[in-house]
Amino acid sequence: MFEAKLTEGLILKKIVESIKDIVTDVNIDISPSGISLQAMDSSHVALVSLNLSMDGFEHYRADTNMVLGVSIANLAKVMKLADNNDQITLQADQEATHLKIIFENPKTERTTEFNLNLITIDSEHLAIPETEYSSVVTINSGEFSKICKELFSLSETVQITTNTDYVQFSVEGEVGSGQVRLGHNDSEKKEDQTILEVSESVQQQFAIRYLNMFNKASTLSSFTRLCLHQEQPLVVEFKIDNLGVLKYFLAPKISD
């Protein structure tokens, strides 16, 4: 038996919106300590990893580990039934064939229920090695979204360079070439801060269209954390207050 109730259901709605363009069918792993999922995009360039702790739920019960195979596209359609102020409860029996999703609005007394059919997914679970990232950049999520969006209109690829003084996003395309450079900024206004933690400089190239898809999660968190290592995929991380973390991994491009 699994049951989890989230008071701020909007968070779950936003999570589904933030991953639906990247992954299609996903195994959701339920454990007594929380909910997690890991899935690659169809071209095996990016990987989504979500971890939600039971502590963030108003009520959480999972007697055993369970795997719930879900079509994210269909889950997104069901989530559209939810009002932004709804509480969301997820329920599944042992050996379940469907996931029951209940939306409740205590103010308007409206309740919506949907039984989403589960599917069997044969997906590969990848082992993500523990990595000591040599550059970690914490940046306002809205600002990072904007930078990626605008640069994508100029080039498909961005080169991210870090050093102890700044992080630089540079593009080169038919239109021309240029860069956005952000220095370390720990101003009093927290939302303006850009925090650089660089032990070793990194220079890598990435497909901007993936970054734009990841940035849908910017509504979940005021800050985006970029973790870089010269030999590893980029991690774009969004912390979800009191509940967990949504991470996207993106394999770098190599210059021709």
Place this chain on the structure above:
Amino acid sequence: MSGQQSIMKFFGSK
């Protein structure tokens, strides 16, 4: 996509 590496190159199967 030219020059695009696969995520599977970095993360092995469990």
